[in-house]
Amino acid sequence: MDTFTFTQPATVDQAVQAAAKSATAQQGAQVRFIAGGTTLVDLMKLNVERPREIVDINILPLDRVELNAEGGLIIGALARNSDVAHHPTVLRDYPVLSQALLSGASPQLRNMATTGGNLLQRTRCVYFRDTAHACNKREPGTGCSAIGGHNRMLAILGTSKDCIATNPSDQNVALTALEATIQIQGPQAKRSVPIHDFYLVPGSTPNRENVLEPGEIITSVTLPSPIAGANFTYLKLRDRAAYEFALASAAIVMKVSGGKIQHIRVALGGVGTKPWRSLEAEKALEGHSPDRATFVRAAEAALRNAKPASENAFKVELSRRCIVRALTMSTKSA
Amino acid sequence: MLFSEFLDFIQADKAGPNGHIQASTAEPTAVIGASLSRVDGPLKTTGSARYASDYNFPGMVYAVPVGATIASGKISNIDTSVAEKMPGVLTILHHSNFDHVYRNASGGRNSEQRPPFEDDTVYYWGQYVALAIAETFAQAQAAAAAVKIAYTPEEFSVATDLSDPMPAIGAPGGPRILSHRGDPEAVFASAPIKIDYTYTTPAETHNPMEMHATVAIFDGKKFTLYESSQGVMNHLNVMSQVLGVPKENVEVISRFIGSGFGGKLFPWPHSALAAVAARRLNRPVKLTLSRKMMFANVGHRPRTQQRMRLGATPDGKLLSLSQDYRNHTSINDDIRENCGEATPFLYSTANLQVSSALVRRNVGTPTPMRGPGAVPGLFALESAMDELAIKLQKDPVQLRLSLDTLTDEEKNKPFSSRHLKECLEVGSKKFGWEKRTPAVGSMRKGDLILGWGVAAASWSAGRGISEASVSLNVDGSARVSSGSQDPGTGTYTVIAQIVSDKTGIPVTRIQSVLGSSSLPPGPTSGGSTATATIIPAVAEAAVNAIKVVLTTAGSAKGSPFLGKQPADLAMSSGRVHLKNQTPDSGVPFQEILKLANLGSANGEGKTGGYGSDTDGKNFSSHSFGAQFVEVEWDPGICHLRVSRVVSVVDAGRIINTKTARNQMAGAVVMGIGMGLLESTTYDPRNGHPINDNFADYIVPTSADHPEIDITFLDIPDPMIGEYGARGIGEIGLAGMAPAITAAVYHATGVRVRDLPVRVEDLITSTVAI
């Protein structure tokens, strides 16, 4: 039986010190923070995560949602997904985040799940989650069972020959379109990492999913000040109507003025190995008139480099349609 | 298993009925057909209903099985050295140190014929190869994970294409002919209009909410097994053979079941594992399956591959109908999915053939799942009918109506009560079918395309042998019991209604007792036969108990009816009175019992199978139905949703409209799952049912189903028994999947012949807004 110690530090510094003992903050970490526990406990039951020490951060004062000096929004790492989704400022200025959160999981899970935990949720690849099978992400160098296996849900963008796992989050797609910044406190220093740089594509080290180092804790996520006059859309396509991860999703922040697209951010979910910002799509849209032809061009640009696996070729077309529809929806103000 | 075999099975190995009783022709009281909440509802909603794994006993230990991680081969070594030394671990059992357990030969049906741990051979991924037993569940789980097993793998197959080479139809070892008339081959060959397509349905996993579980106690002589079983009597019969002990040394208890859908009809190997462990350790043992094991170890609906050939005239006469199907089965067990159940009689045709073949795969043993055979079979038949209607440019409802028949052309017998025509007509009306325009993509609702589809449904009506006991108690209450069980369907409530109907005692004062093999033998809850089987026995027991009351009324000192013959008396509204007078003229029955100092008046019922008390043998008895489905299709994002379902059912008399509706609505939702979502996927490289959890094997959520409009024709079947109730567990699922795929075709132009309908299929649609 896996036994572990359980600590409840009173301060962020203590939590960081406790976690700094871990040799890695990535797969195989010996020390793990626990927030809502909806990812961590699940994976511990499957023997995929086997921490020796669990650091409970739930009593730390990291659950606030408040404005910062620049008019942006600071979302504490421990703010629950439900609270963020229903927060008046989020609903008014960043509705795409609310839509994304509410499209994910179930009310019960969202009541537990936290902003920080959601940022770090793990892939749903069935082979990652079952220790009977080889998986480079879980055990580097063992091979990737998903390639040539059951990979219908997996990624078509940012894949490598060693891993094609999807980042399954909805929240993180919206945060990517909102250009969020992740605030991190480590044993030596604090740092801010734009979400676009926070996640790593798998390459030959799929066990490394983000830039976190041992001891580093996410303290908050900041959103830049709201873009006046922008429209927001989160569109999620999936096999069933609720309680299901995305086959393809799109988060759009779009501002049109003078008949031209002035500000555009396009992020994709369900198709990338990380929350996928499509600079290609944005380039095809910026400065152009918001019409169907433009949207189709943008969607094609976004998926030009898509590399489907044996079971998920349909995702290329589905994601294309998802982008076009989400862009179309974004031309109509809510 | 063929349904007919199931009927033989439920009628077999039980003593015959008491004798021929005449079915009553009197109209039942208002309690029959009432919309009553389940009598066990409060227990369930308050969490006080005890399911198998809720039982705890002093000294109880936990057993966790280890599943094989190959699909075929030999166990070359089992290393338990680490596991045995782990905290709390009591023992690790496996094929080289297990007690001898037996196969069962007769009198009861097992699911896997091979007893657990019989030898060192592995036949499918997940097969139990060891059992860790420890003081706590967590310790047992950890020990199970630490058992190291080495294998010598062998060739295997879980291939989904079932076109394996096979001797010719009818040749020895070749496909079996299940039904044949006329000359379907020749007639088809020369038919002016032909439909010839192959339809496939995937393996599906039952996935009831409640996991299978056994809590086993051995007291030195007798086993008590707390089970989640749809058949406590069968479980007793099988386990006494498997364990090699006399029947009186086994008791099976299954008071509440978190549903089974057929998966809990017959015992699975974990029951023997728990029982043997309890005997070995002399301590109560709890063994609960994980959701993962639910996919590998306790059956599934097997994959089917069905070639349908329909020959027709241009004006829609069905010249010939052939259904040549295969289904996969496990290496050790021959489970024949009866896909041709409804084919021989649903439509009128002179030339017909149904043939069936088994294809072995390295998968766990399949087992009946809600509407076994008929449900996948009707997907093929009703899809082919839809394709024929389109080819003939005929309305699919009209085509079916024109092929309706009141004679079972296979058996050459009239139907006892067939109202498929009414189902189609009532359904058309409720659905608004006349507004349908047939062209693909021709119907709109705002920015969405609508698709409308229809399918007919059928399910056999069966009835077995049953016993029951009724006591009318001196406190004015009643008790009814039978060695059957309520898998969540409403059996507890229905038997109370029957007693209430006969005695006039309100349902709230009637205690229903089920779920123990020590009760008078009652039916297995399968094949939608339990209601039809149990209610005649309960009715007879109630009548016999009433006879005791009436006899007492005529003889007890001080009785107002002293000297009266029972024939002059009646009991209704809970009161004894003169037959030709009203109940309020009489006295409460308990007053009579008090006068004679009787604690209760008891009656036993013992009734026979189908036709034992009616002329049923000269008729063909089946339930029928019609399913109408609307889908909304948003081609821009390839999004499909079932937006309306109208379901009309001819299942004989409905005893309780609420529990019946509940069954139907649940079946319709399951049908949406079958049509759009469910499929157990075996990894071809290792045989693992790879989506073995509720995140990857998806079933409909509340958001996936619309309002469901259910209508019961409520026409009693005179041949099934006194109340004319045929049972309704499975009919609601029949026809759902083909109605969905017909609607999908109507909306999208994509014909899905391989379930479920997926985005991958829909994305090929060329229909645009």
Ligand SMILES: Cc1cc2nc3c(=O)[nH]c(=O)nc-3n(C[C@H](O)[C@H](O)[C@H](O)COP(=O)(O)OP(=O)(O)OC[C@H]3O[C@@H](n4cnc5c(N)ncnc54)[C@H](O)[C@@H]3O)c2cc1C
């Ligand atoms: C059945 C199910 C369905 C789901 N469906 C969806 C869905 O449709 N869409 C979707 O987006 N998500 C879905 N999820 C995932 C869910 O959103 C995540 O499990 C949840 O957001 C994780 O948050 P948590 O607080 O519970 O994380 P935890 O489990 O507590 O933590 C997850 C990881 O993050 C680390 N961690 C947590 N907080 C911090 C911090 N502040 N700093 C550093 N590290 C930290 C932990 O150490 C752990 O490694 C689903 C989950 C389940 C179980």
Ligand code: SF4
């Ligand atoms: S896709 Fe990635 S997570 Fe899945 S098996 Fe391959 S390496 Fe593991």
